[in-house]
Amino acid sequence: MIKIKEIKIREILNSAGKKALEVEMITDNQIKAIGSSPSAIMPGKREVITTKEVNKDKLNKMIYEICSKKLSNQGELDAILERYMQQLGSNICLPFSLAFARIMAQVQKLTLVQYITKIANGKPKGKSPIPLVAIFSGGVHNQKENGSIQNIMIAVNKHPFSKAVQPIIEIYSYIENELKEKDRLKAYGQSSGMIVEEMTIDEKFEMVHKTIKKLNYEKEVTIAIDVAAEHFFEDNSYTYQGKKMESQELSKIFKDYIENYNITYIEDPFDTKDEEYWRKMKAEYKNIDIVGDDLFATQDKYINRELANGMVIKINQVGTLTGTINAFNKAKKEDMATCVSQRSIETEDTFMCDLAVALDATYIKIGGPRRGDRIAKYNRLLRLE
DSSP states (O other): OEEEEEEEEEEEEOTTSOEEEEEEEEETTOOEEEEEOOBOSSOOTTSOOOOSSOOHHHHHHHHHHHHTSEEOSHHHHHHHHHHHHHHHOHHHHHHHHHHHHHHHHHHTTOOHHHHHHHHTTOOOOSOOOEEEEEEEEOGGGSGGGOSSOSEEEEEEOOSSHHHHHHHHHHHHHHHHHHHHHTTOEEEEOTTSOEEESSOOHHHHHHHHHHHHHHTTOTTTEEEEEEOOGGGGEETTEEEETTEEEOHHHHHHHHHHHHHHSOEEEEEOOSOTTOHHHHHHHHHHOTTSEEEESTTTTTOTTTOOTTTOSEEEEOHHHHOSHHHHHHHHHHHHHTTOEEEEEOOSBOOSOOHHHHHHHHTTOSEEEOOOSOSHHHHHHHHHHHHHO
16 A cells, blocks of 8 residues: 655646646655656647646645545556546646656566556567657648648667667758758757758658668668648548648548558548548558547547557546556557657656557657657667667
8 A cells, every 4th residue: 555645746847848747746655756747739639638727726635635545556546636637637637647657666666667567467578669750740730831741750660779769860860961951941840850841741751761762771661640630620621731622632642642652650641520531541551550649549438440450649648547558458459559659748757668668569659859858758768678
């Protein structure tokens, strides 16, 4: 049984230079741990609520309830958080869940990876997840490109993770330098993907495709895309790159991309309501991971194997470790690929890395190798290896 004696809450800065909450838990025998939550630029419609203003009365009430009980497992703590989720939001509740997990790992004399594996009833194969790395950012990550693919990424199928780092750095840096020479690199997106102007989607694909080939990484590196179609869907149609179109036309565009470039992963190609075209895409492209992010929002009640063969896992979409593991286990039971993912706005917390390794996830989305909040994830994966 664990008795939480004290909970400290402090404001820290996230990668957008805004305030985030960090929770520090201290047990009666002085075991300490912290946790903080990432956040989204624009949360998906199915995500658990996030809040901008902290309801201090509810927060104090939740803290009192946690500290007044002796807790025996993660589920008990997360059940308390669930009761306050609607009033406080996942961005407030999640740090409690992560801090408690770190305390439980220490109490049981386990690493965090071992602890997560244990409560998830998992049996890791010891194979590192495939990193998905943002090269170009668009969509809501680039205001001048609203109604476009959110991220063009590379998937590096090279194990262990330390061997994947070299092609990541080489490909990213080569493209970065080429863009700088042409004075096209304007900024870096929240996921450290590059933001450029006066460059079509096809030109971006072509640049990534040619760079992979030029650097002789064709065998282990492919292209992955996060479309985030929910963000340019309105009134039963899509406005893609300034043009209004129906699902069929958007589907044809994706078909052209797949035929011209070595794409092996497509995330959120359609809106959550557009189930007919999710089903069609999954049926047509059996060798590509068609992955739901906004579609499933890391909640087991939304998971449907008929719509997609992969699921993104974002811990703050559901707000507790227990809820995350429940969603993951259902996806695995359905034989779906899994991708543990960062959020657009991150802190230095690297819990997602331990989670991906512990759950034996297929992929991990960690952003480009720029900015301290992203590099922290790279370094955590290297330390875990």
